[in-house]
Amino acid sequence: MKSITLTPKRYSKIPIEAEVITPDNFTGKTLEGIKALKVYIGNGVHNLEEFFDVDGESAEVPREQVIVVNGDAAHIKYIGREMTSGEVEIQGNAGMHTGSMMSGGRLTVRGNVDDWAGAEMKGGLLKIQGDAKDLLGSAYRGSSEGLTGGCIVVNGDIGSEAGSFMRRGMIVVRGNSGSYTGLQLNGGVIFVFGRLGKRAGALAKGNGGFITCFGSIREILPTYIFETTYTPTFMMLYLRELSENLGIDEATQFIGTPLKRYRGDMAVGGNAEILLA
Numbered sequence: 001m002k003s004i005t006l007t008p009k010r011y012s013k014i015p016i017e018a019e020v021i022t023p024d025n026f027t028g029k030t031l032e033g034i035k036a037l038k039v040y041i042g043n044g045v046h047n048l049e050e051f052f053d054v055d056g057e058s059a060e061v062p063r064e065q066v067i068v069v070n071g072d073a074a075h076i077k078y079i080g081r082e083m084t085s086g087e088v089e090i091q092g093n094a095g096m097h098t099g100s101m102m103s104g105g106r107l108t109v110r111g112n113v114d115d116w117a118g119a120e121m122k123g124g125l126l127k128i129q130g131d132a133k134d135l136l137g138s139a140y141r142g143s144s145e146g147l148t149g150g151c152i153v154v155n156g157d158i159g160s161e162a163g164s165f166m167r168r169g170m171i172v173v174r175g176n177s178g179s180y181t182g183l184q185l186n187g188g189v190i191f192v193f194g195r196l197g198k199r200a201g202a203l204a205k206g207n208g209g210f211i212t213c214f215g216s217i218r219e220i221l222p223t224y225i226f227e228t229t230y231t232p233t234f235m236m237l238y239l240r241e242l243s244e245n246l247g248i249d250e251a252t253q254f255i256g257t258p259l260k261r262y263r264g265d266m267a268v269g270g271n272a273e274i275l276l277a
Helices: 031-035 233-246 249-254
Strands: 002-008 038-041 044-047 052-056 065-069 087-090 103-109 123-128 148-154 168-173 189-192 210-213 225-230 259-264 272-276
Touching: 031 052, 103 148, 189 233, 233 249
Parallel strands: 002 065, 065 087, 087 103, 103 123, 123 148, 148 168, 168 189, 189 210, 210 272
Antiparallel strands: 002 052, 038 044, 225 259, 259 272
């Protein structure tokens, strides 16, 4: 693996749109070529080197490329957008649309992340050590598909409408979730280890998708029908995967825990499940 380090030079009140910061765009280029990549601020086009110090060595193929953003990037949008492989590590906060539409690779944010992180993600792993704001792993307005693959792990809390229009993939939240988690869920799985927010699973149709909460819940929609309390075998497999592959150590303590199963959203004839420990 070869590494390129980007150090932000200064904070900008106007967000910098830097979707070029991906292993796919850096590989095979010289340092001068990377510095000349274009970023956008307002209606202006600038070279990457105007906002970042660039150091390191580029790889020949994306899977061998590591990019380290050495500092706070809360004002930088679209980092990791559409990346297919390799690694990106942000050693601070990150701006809007981080990891959006990524289809492979690993993206790690050591701090918090703004709205639309992992939006319409197709694959790969997005790990957020802090909190995530609204619309994590969601569909963009007017789109019918949100997360269609990959995995998002958030160590802290998340905002509203996470996983909206989700079809496949996995979202794991170790903290609390905001309102409308899994809005119009149409597949995929969501795990919340803290408090599940209001109106979870609203308008969800299901197609094998479910939301599991191992903490508390503020309310459950009246359009979800209680069916049974049981201990599903498949949950043991999920919890072991969360512990062994994603480092969610607390997952194993819930192996064998009975779950209340609710089915809905009956308002749309849905067949999604909400499982409550």
